[in-house]
Amino acid sequence: MLLDGTKGVSLLVQQRDNVPPGEVVSQLRKAGADKKYRHLLHRYLHELFEKDPSAGKEYHGFQV
Secondary structure, three states, X not given: OOOOHHHXXXXXXXXXXXXXXXXXXXXXXXXXXHOOOHHHHHHHHHHHHHHOOOOOHHHHHHHO
């Protein structure tokens, strides 16, 4: 199944109470080990910060 990354990231940010940011970051870091999905981690963290700056503050270092 193919998913739209932009819509998927938005959905995960909207559902952060049901799918905690720690779980999303963990899964995206595993998937991004080959750098193929690294952009999704950056997009997710950016959108999460835009929605709630304190929600993913412990993962800020992954955006550098």
